[in-house]
Amino acid sequence: MSGWLRQHRALVPYLFLVPGGLWLIIFFLVPVLAMAAVSLQEGTLGTGFRLTFNFGVFPDTITRWDGQLIRSLQYGLIVTLLALLIGYPMAYTIAFRGGRYKSILLLLVIMPFFTSFIIRTISWKFILADDGVVLGSLKDLGWVDAGFRILATPAAVIAGITYNFLPFVVLPLYVALEKIDHRLIEAATDLYASRLQAFLRVTLPLSLPGVFAATLLAFIPAVGDYINAELLGSPGETMIGNVIQRLYLVNNDYPQASALSLILMIGILLSVFAYTRLLRGQELTG
Amino acid sequence: MADALARVLPATTESPGRPRRPPIGARLRRAALPAFTALVVAYLFLPILVMIAFGFNDIQGRFNYAWQGFTLEHWQNAFNRYPALNDALKTSVIVAGISTVIATFMGTLIGMALTRYEFRGRGPLNMLIFLPIATPEIVLGASLLALFVSAGVARGLVTILLAHIMFNISYVVVTVRARLAGFNRALEEAAMDLGADEWTTFRKVTLPLIFPGIMAAALLAFALSIDDFVITQFTSGRTATFPLWVYGASRIGIPPQVNVVGTLIFGTALLGVVGWIVLQRRQLVAPPTRTDR
Numbered sequence: 356m357s358g359w360l361r362q363h364r365a366l367v368p369y370l371f372l373v374p375g376g377l378w379l380i381i382f383f384l385v386p387v388l389a390m391a392a393v394s395l396q397e398g399t400l401g402t403g404f405r406l407t408f409n410f411g412v413f414p415d416t417i418t419r420w421d422g423q424l425i426r427s428l429q430y431g432l433i434v435t436l437l438a439l440l441i442g443y444p445m446a447y448t449i450a451f452r453g454g455r456y457k458s459i460l461l462l463l464v465i466m467p468f469f470t471s472f473i474i475r476t477i478s479w480k481f482i483l484a485d486d487g488v489v490l491g492s493l494k495d496l497g498w499v500d501a502g503f504r505i506l507a508t509p510a511a512v513i514a515g516i517t518y519n520f521l522p523f524v525v526l527p528l529y530v531a532l533e534k535i536d537h538r539l540i541e542a543a544t545d546l547y548a549s550r551l552q553a554f555l556r557v558t559l560p561l562s563l564p565g566v567f568a569a570t571l572l573a574f575i576p577a578v579g580d581y582i583n584a585e586l587l588g589s590p591g592e593t594m595i596g597n598v599i600q601r602l603y604l605v606n607n608d609y610p611q612a613s614a615l616s617l618i619l620m621i622g623i624l625l626s627v628f629a630y631t632r633l634l635r636g637q638e639l640t641g
Numbered sequence: 642m643a644d645a646l647a648r649v650l651p652a653t654t655e656s657p658g659r660p661r662r663p664p665i666g667a668r669l670r671r672a673a674l675p676a677f678t679a680l681v682v683a684y685l686f687l688p689i690l691v692m693i694a695f696g697f698n699d700i701q702g703r704f705n706y707a708w709q710g711f712t713l714e715h716w717q718n719a720f721n722r723y724p725a726l727n728d729a730l731k732t733s734v735i736v737a738g739i740s741t742v743i744a745t746f747m748g749t750l751i752g753m754a755l756t757r758y759e760f761r762g763r764g765p766l767n768m769l770i771f772l773p774i775a776t777p778e779i780v781l782g783a784s785l786l787a788l789f790v791s792a793g794v795a796r797g798l799v800t801i802l803l804a805h806i807m808f809n810i811s812y813v814v815v816t817v818r819a820r821l822a823g824f825n826r827a828l829e830e831a832a833m834d835l836g837a838d839e840w841t842t843f844r845k846v847t848l849p850l851i852f853p854g855i856m857a858a859a860l861l862a863f864a865l866s867i868d869d870f871v872i873t874q875f876t877s878g879r880t881a882t883f884p885l886w887v888y889g890a891s892r893i894g895i896p897p898q899v900n901v902v903g904t905l906i907f908g909t910a911l912l913g914v915v916g917w918i919v920l921q922r923r924q925l926v927a928p929p930t931r932t933d934r
Contacts, residue, residue, distance in 0.1 A: 368758035375747030375810050376766065382807035383773050386784035393787045445681050448674040460678070462914060467685050469910035470692060471868050473884045474903045477891050478688030481695075486707075488691075521685065571775070579777025582870065586891070596779045603783055603875065609790060616783040620776055627775055 387620070394613035404609060412614040420598050420615065427595040427619075430509075431578035434516045438524040438573045439566065441517070446528035446565075447558075450535075464525050472519055476586050479515055480506065483587070507589035515583035523572040531565025532558070567634050575623055595619055689907065696900030715897040719905070722898050729886035730902065732798065736882060737867035740805035745859045747806075748813025749851075755814070756821040773811045781808060782875030789876070796878030804876040805869065809862040816861055820854025 394412055398404035417424065449460045467475060481487055483505045486494070493499045505511050535558060543553040581596030595615065602612035663671075699712035720727055751770070754760070773781060785804050789796055828850070832842040870884040877885060887899050 365760075368754040368760040371750040371754035371758075372760075372766065375751045375814070376769065378747060378807060379769050379773065379810060382785065382788075382803055383781070384769070386781075386788040389791050390784040390787040393791060441681055444674060445678050448678040452674060458918065460682075462918075463682050464685070466911065467689060468864060468868070469907045470689050470903055471884050471887065471906070473870055473887050473891075474692055474899065475688045477887070477895060478691045482688065482691055518684070518688075521681075575775060575777055579779045581779065596777070599779055599783055600874075603786060609787065612783060613787050616780045620780045623777060624772075624775065 387617075390613045391617055393609050394611075394617055396610050398610075400607040400609075409610070412610055413618065416611050416614045417618060420595065423593050423595045423598050424618070424622075426593070427578050428622075430513055430516065430594060431574050433513055434520065434577040435570055435574045437513070437517045438521050439528075439569060442521055442524035442528055442569065443566075446525045446532055449525075450529050450532035461526075461529065464522050464529075467522060473582070476515055476519070476582055479511075479518065480586050483511055506587060507592075509588075509592055511587040512583050512592045512594075515587045516577050516580050519580070519583065520573045520576055523576075524569040527568035527572065528562065528565040531562045531568075535561045563634065567631075570630065571627060575627070578623060579619060692900050693904045693907070696897050696904050698897055698900075700897060715901050719898050719901040723896065725881070726883075726886055726896075726898060726902065729881045729883045732801075732880060733867050733883040736798070736801050736805055737863050740802055740809055740866045741859050741863045744806045744809035744862050745813050745855060748810045748858060748862075749817050749855055751810070751814045752817030752821055753851075755818055756824065757826075770811045770814050773808055774815070778808075778869075778871040779875075782872040785872070786875045796876055797880045800876045800878070801873055801880065801882070804872050805866045808869075808872060809866060812861055812865060813858040816858035817851070817854050820851055820857070824850065 392406065393404065395406060395408050395410065396404040397407045397409050445464075449457055449464075453460050482489055484490065485504050485506060490499065490503065490505065494501055494503070539561070540553050540557050543557045544550065548556065578594075579596050581594055581600050584592045584594045584597050596619075599612050599615050599619070602608045602615065606612075695708075696715055697711050697713065698708055699710035699714070701709060751766075755763070755766070782804070785800070785807075786796075788794075789800055794800060829842050829846055832846045833839075837845065868884060869882075870888065873882050873885055874888075881889065883902075887895065890896065890899065
């Protein structure tokens with residue numbers, strides 16, 4: 356065996372790649388192609404689906420669910436921005452001021468993952484409920500209007516998604532900030548930069564790789580999320596994930612569901628690509 | 642933690658007449674970031690504290706919404722009230738265990754090939770690994786469903802496993818590759834120079850050095866698998882994992898036993914991590930060895 360390998364040394368990496376590579380081809384690439392094929396079919400679950408190359412399905416689904424598509428994009432962007440605004444100061448504090456408590460603070464950031472995210476989201480539903488611990492008490496005190504609600508509003512859905520993906524934002528930001536050589540910041544202040552200037556012109560640019568990773572880790576899952584809209588929202592907060600889920604698992608309308616999934620996937624890949632180009636351009640000019 | 646800080650803050654700012662202390666404004670500015678961080682930690686933990694607390698709620702009827710008194714009843718019958726809950730837990734552990742082992746094996750091989758060998762097709766391979774991470778979970782689940790429906794495959798435990806192994810491979814590759822990136826090949830060459838053959842070198846030098854990376858990847862894979870909801874919902878058919886069962890139960894009201902089981906899982910993970918940290922600390926304090934930095 357090892358003699359044969361020594362003779363065919365060039366084959367070794369391929370032997371390493373074959374099992375995992377084949378798995379990804381069969382259970383990622385082929386399914387996406389299958390989904391593309393299904394999107395061009397017509398029919399119902401009862402009568403069966405036939406491939407009719409119905410390319411009209413793409414403009415049809417886009418116009419039919421344009422509201423949900425735009426809402427998903429909006430929520431995704433708001434969530435990403437909020438998570439960065441909350442996560443950056445936190446990651447900064449842990450990296451620069453954490454001292455000997457760094458690892459404990461990081462542990463606190465990842466500890467929510469020790470609980471199922473379904474349970475955490477249901478907990479939020481419970482906390483934010485109209486007569487729940489928070490609003491119920493405030494209403495009893497007469498501090499808020501009896502008709503006031505958070506649950507089943509866009510705010511609840513956005514807060515829920517932000518909550519879910521906040522740790523994914525803090526960790527890469529922390530890694531990037533932690534790597535920064537403190538002497539560079541000292542040099543900036545020695546050269547009479549104010550603390551704000553030193554942050555804006557040294558720390559922030561050096562942490563951009565972390566911002567980049569954090570943005571992707573929040574934006575991609577946020578746009579495709581449907582659990583928060585389902586548990587914390589009302590029909591007015593339906594996102595594209597909810598539509599896909601319902602079309603697939605309730606209505607069994609596989610062609611439309613596949614078309615929408617494909618649109619979502621391509622849309623996200625395009626925005627990731629554009630964002631990568633944008634940030635790279637910034638690094639070169641900035 | 643947040644209210645502890647809130648109690649400390651006014652106390653320190655209200656001490657007049659003390660000389661050589663920075664002005665109040667500067668001290669407030671210095672306290673702002675830690676206070677904010679404490680608030681965020683409180684935000685992260687609020688739903689978990691609610692979950693733990695309501696496992697002790699003495700509910701009448703089905704709905705576990707308002708606090709009705711303290712009881713240990715749900716802890717006593719956590720595992721003998723809902724057999725379906727136990728089955729779902731068992732399914733989750735089986736799926737996470739098997740998918741972790743297989744995905745870690747295949748992902749580690751790819752990670753090693755990517756960092757240690759020159760070969761053609763590196764670009765497309767990197768793309769194949771990156772794409773499943775950059776694709777929303779719902780699309781991964783939906784596409785697998787499209788495949789299983791097209792191919793007429795019945796959904797169940799096996800299809801869940803196939804899916805979980807798939808999405809775990811990419812994460813394992815990324816984790817292992819990060820660990821291997823700083824690997825010093827000179828150590829292996831030294832072993833070979835001293836007469837070790839390739840297999841011995843791998844077993845005695847390479848594997849021990851990359852083992853922490855493989856363990857980290859396996860832990861990540863296990864965590865991702867056991868908590869996965871979206872992809873599982875699309876590939877499960879009638880089989881339920883723990884998250885799926887909880888979701889199903891949430892429509893008619895979550896029984897407090899779910900809170901108990903959630904608390905147990907949380908406690909187990911916490912104990913594991915704390916134990917691991919203590920172990921690491923002890924190794925760091927131990928007399929310097931070859932592996933010390």
